[in-house]
Amino acid sequence: MQTQVAGTSIVELARKVRAASIQAAQLSSGAKQNLLTRLAEALEQNREALQQANQGDVNRAEENGLSGPMLERLRLKDTVLDQMALSLREVAQLPDPVGEINRMARRPNGMMVGRMRIPLGVIGIIYESRPNVTTDAAGLCLKAGNACLLRGGSEAHETNMALGNLIAEVLEAQHLPREMVTVVPLTDRAVLTEMLKLEDEIDLIIPRGGEGLIRFVAEHSRIPVIKHYQGICHTFVDASADSEMATSVIVNGKAQRPSVCNATETLLIHHQALQTCWVSMAEGLLKAGVELRCCDRSWGLLREKGLETAQVKRAEPGDYGQEFLDYILAVQVVDSFEEAVRHIQRYGSNHTEAIVTQDHQQAMRFLREVNSSVVLVNASTRFADGHQLGLGAEIGISTTKLHSYGPMGIEELTTQKFVVLGEGQIRQ
Amino acid sequence: MQTQVAGTSIVELARKVRAASIQAAQLSSGAKQNLLTRLAEALEQNREALQQANQGDVNRAEENGLSGPMLERLRLKDTVLDQMALSLREVAQLPDPVGEINRMARRPNGMMVGRMRIPLGVIGIIYESRPNVTTDAAGLCLKAGNACLLRGGSEAHETNMALGNLIAEVLEAQHLPREMVTVVPLTDRAVLTEMLKLEDEIDLIIPRGGEGLIRFVAEHSRIPVIKHYQGICHTFVDASADSEMATSVIVNGKAQRPSVCNATETLLIHHQALQTCWVSMAEGLLKAGVELRCCDRSWGLLREKGLETAQVKRAEPGDYGQEFLDYILAVQVVDSFEEAVRHIQRYGSNHTEAIVTQDHQQAMRFLREVNSSVVLVNASTRFADGHQLGLGAEIGISTTKLHSYGPMGIEELTTQKFVVLGEGQIRQ
Numbered sequence: 001m002q003t004q005v006a007g008t009s010i011v012e013l014a015r016k017v018r019a020a021s022i023q024a025a026q027l028s029s030g031a032k033q034n035l036l037t038r039l040a041e042a043l044e045q046n047r048e049a050l051q052q053a054n055q056g057d058v059n060r061a062e063e064n065g066l067s068g069p070m071l072e073r074l075r076l077k078d079t080v081l082d083q084m085a086l087s088l089r090e091v092a093q094l095p096d097p098v099g100e101i102n103r104m105a106r107r108p109n110g111m112m113v114g115r116m117r118i119p120l121g122v123i124g125i126i127y128e129s130r131p132n133v134t135t136d137a138a139g140l141c142l143k144a145g146n147a148c149l150l151r152g153g154s155e156a157h158e159t160n161m162a163l164g165n166l167i168a169e170v171l172e173a174q175h176l177p178r179e180m181v182t183v184v185p186l187t188d189r190a191v192l193t194e195m196l197k198l199e200d201e202i203d204l205i206i207p208r209g210g211e212g213l214i215r216f217v218a219e220h221s222r223i224p225v226i227k228h229y230q231g232i233c234h235t236f237v238d239a240s241a242d243s244e245m246a247t248s249v250i251v252n253g254k255a256q257r258p259s260v261c262n263a264t265e266t267l268l269i270h271h272q273a274l275q276t277c278w279v280s281m282a283e284g285l286l287k288a289g290v291e292l293r294c295c296d297r298s299w300g301l302l303r304e305k306g307l308e309t310a311q312v313k314r315a316e317p318g319d320y321g322q323e324f325l326d327y328i329l330a331v332q333v334v335d336s337f338e339e340a341v342r343h344i345q346r347y348g349s350n351h352t353e354a355i356v357t358q359d360h361q362q363a364m365r366f367l368r369e370v371n372s373s374v375v376l377v378n379a380s381t382r383f384a385d386g387h388q389l390g391l392g393a394e395i396g397i398s399t400t401k402l403h404s405y406g407p408m409g410i411e412e413l414t415t416q417k418f419v420v421l422g423e424g425q426i427r428q
Numbered sequence: 429m430q431t432q433v434a435g436t437s438i439v440e441l442a443r444k445v446r447a448a449s450i451q452a453a454q455l456s457s458g459a460k461q462n463l464l465t466r467l468a469e470a471l472e473q474n475r476e477a478l479q480q481a482n483q484g485d486v487n488r489a490e491e492n493g494l495s496g497p498m499l500e501r502l503r504l505k506d507t508v509l510d511q512m513a514l515s516l517r518e519v520a521q522l523p524d525p526v527g528e529i530n531r532m533a534r535r536p537n538g539m540m541v542g543r544m545r546i547p548l549g550v551i552g553i554i555y556e557s558r559p560n561v562t563t564d565a566a567g568l569c570l571k572a573g574n575a576c577l578l579r580g581g582s583e584a585h586e587t588n589m590a591l592g593n594l595i596a597e598v599l600e601a602q603h604l605p606r607e608m609v610t611v612v613p614l615t616d617r618a619v620l621t622e623m624l625k626l627e628d629e630i631d632l633i634i635p636r637g638g639e640g641l642i643r644f645v646a647e648h649s650r651i652p653v654i655k656h657y658q659g660i661c662h663t664f665v666d667a668s669a670d671s672e673m674a675t676s677v678i679v680n681g682k683a684q685r686p687s688v689c690n691a692t693e694t695l696l697i698h699h700q701a702l703q704t705c706w707v708s709m710a711e712g713l714l715k716a717g718v719e720l721r722c723c724d725r726s727w728g729l730l731r732e733k734g735l736e737t738a739q740v741k742r743a744e745p746g747d748y749g750q751e752f753l754d755y756i757l758a759v760q761v762v763d764s765f766e767e768a769v770r771h772i773q774r775y776g777s778n779h780t781e782a783i784v785t786q787d788h789q790q791a792m793r794f795l796r797e798v799n800s801s802v803v804l805v806n807a808s809t810r811f812a813d814g815h816q817l818g819l820g821a822e823i824g825i826s827t828t829k830l831h832s833y834g835p836m837g838i839e840e841l842t843t844q845k846f847v848v849l850g851e852g853q854i855r856q
Contacts, residue, residue: 406845
């Protein structure tokens with residue numbers, strides 16, 4: 001039995017999106033740039049109506065006793081709307097990835113063989129309460145020539161429907177099918193489960209939200225899913241590290257914004273750096289309000305130096321490999337480079353790891369031996385972000401090694417087909 | 429309850445392969461080249477023992493009444509063994525994809541950001557009776573720095589176990605863990621179903637075999653699957669096509685080896701090419717023994733020209749979109765370029781399509797508008813093959829757009845991580 005959605009089923013809805021994706025793939029660069037700019041303008045011109053719809057969601061959320069930070073995320077403040085419009089304008093200006101041909105080379109029989117970048121087709125985005133995802137995802141998918149099916153959280157339903165209608169109107173004004181960006185008008189789990197089985201209509205699912213949602217999607221989807229569950233990021237301070245640089249990089253990695261997935265969660269210190277760097281790092285971290293969960297050796301040195309404040313604790317085994325998302329840092333002294341790498345392999349989540357070192361050979365070894373999605377030498381883990389790494393915009397971060405690994409921009413919403421230019425060649 | 433495999437469970441087996449994959453990823457280019465050469469030598473030196481094991485499988489297959497072509501595929505003839513050794517030597521000589529850094533560029537804050545190619549980790553290959561897949565897959569996976577778990581068909585069990593033991597011995601002689609290439613020692617479906625759930629141990633599943641097996645794997649896997657179900661390849665003869673080239677390309681595309689997935693199954697003819705090309709093409713195809721299933725217009729012309737032999741039939745609607753894998757070709761006249769593209773979108777399988785044209789603009793449009801995994805201008809569909817397109821070797825063909833699209837070589841068995849070289853940069 002199929003769930004009925006506004007008089008239609010999710011599979012019929014998805015088929016219309018699939019049909020619209022053929023047109024999306026053929027949009028010219030100019031048309032896409034224009035479309036995204038029109039979307040930004042529509043957001044600005046309909047500020048009041050959008051905020052009114054959002055107020056409905058906020059009121060319901062308050063009645064349901066939604067907590068502070070979640071309510072904050074839901075709220076369509078002026079600054080949020082401004083940022084949504086700005087993001088669309090920025091993505092509009094990025095170079096068009098579609099149609100790029102590379103590696104064109106001649107084969108012995110004279111054929112030219114290369115690869116041309118093309119859209120994936122239909123992207124399904126599953127997300128929670130943040131309404132900005134609706135326009136961010138629509139903009140990135142369209143820029144890469146994809147149609148999309150957006151399934152937001154029930155808390156933000158009224159806001160998402162208002163945004164979806166606005167996007168549909170802009171599409172129609174450009175003589176494009178409104179289904180090119182479709183906000184799923186129902187939010188119950190049965191619809192989601194059904195959507196995740198539509199492998200003929202949807203090419204890729206990107207879940208954005210808490211680990212529970214992501215695990216649900218990964219378990220129930222027959223469509224490829226690109227995701228990351230956690231960001232358990234490590235910074236390794238090597239024997240040769242410069243104390244000042246190590247302090248600056250770890251304080252930034254941990255405390256610049258502790259609630260996000262690229263914040264450092266565990267500090268590994270080479271035993272030779274214990275005397276040279278640890279006191280300076282600890283002072284910087286304590287000053288930034290970070291609680292330190294220390295192994296025996298790192299704790300011992302702080303005690304010796306009289307730095308044993310209430311913020312300094314003994315680590316429990318469960319502190320390693322934990323995603324605190326808070327002003328808390330696990331600290332472990334290791335006896336060698338190899339031990340640091342093994343610790344990362346055991347406790348890491350393939351997200352982001354950094355080394356601080358003055359030794360070129362150790363820097364190169366770290367790049368080679370640590371296969372997390374972002375590996376940094378002498379820079380803060382906080383740079384693991386599409387904007388920061390130069391992708392222009394980001395639709396998510398993948399720690400699944402397939403298709404895309406690390407921050408995903410518009411290029412990661414495309415694939416490459418083989419193109420062959422012959423002169424009548426046949427196979428012998 | 430876990431299925432017990434030779435005193436151990438499939439999950440324990442997979443965990444050992446995962447552990448070995450860390451060493452596989454760090455193998456030097458020289459070590460991999462040496463390893464694959466040693467494997468080729470071991471095949472040649474153990475010819476007799478391998479063929480004896482194979483004879484056991486062949487005997488059982490004959491007792492079970494296995495049919496001619498399937499029995500042929502199972503047989504480890506001298507020529508098959510020679511080819512297996514040759515493939516390993518060829519893959520050994522390919523450039524190492526692992527460690528390649530590209531797109532290294534400086535960010536405004538001075539950091540250098542690039543992407544480094546790394547192995548995927550553990551590849552699971554599910555295949556049917558051909559024992560050559562065991563060494564081909566092992567060679568390609570190892571070259572790309574991956575460990576692998578090989579699960580072959582029950583018909584070839586004794587052969588695969590003998591090959592697996594031989595590979596394990598070569599690995600041990602090189603002081604490497606034998607689990608780096610593991611042939612699953614049990615072949616019942618329960619083990620397969622269990623294996624497909626091991627998303628923490630296996631990074632990618634590649635099924636190779638009939639559509640039934642592939643659909644089973646796709647439906648039961650929680651691990652990403654790269655696959656293609658069918659090759660329903662089209663050749664479109666455009667208005668401006670040269671008759672001689674069209675004939676040569678379609679006869680090669682259909683009849684050079686009709687049983688494979690890149691053979692042409694449907695010929696589309698622009699109505700303006702009907703008079704200029706069709707008779708020549710039909711004569712060539714009939715001479716090659718191809719049965720033609722014709723639409724009204726293509727049938728009408730052959731009748732007019734007295735070419736209406738027993739090989740010329742009227743097409744049924746079900747002939748379009750059918751994968752004949754035989755000396756049979758569906759023929760459809762279309763009124764326009766657009767109609768040809770729509771026919772391909774409706775009936776194609778995203779595998780391979782070709783256009784024959786003298787018109788540059790139509791050639792470029794075809795490349796742009798047809799998003800199959802291989803798109804050819806003036807060349808036979810039979811070129812949709814890793815060797816032919818210059819990948820050196822092929823582990824399969826993907827019509828799933830994710831990760832890899834089209835023929836897959838060793839590069840497609842890798843992914844890219846972001847690498848950052850800083851000088852102490854922190855995020856503002």
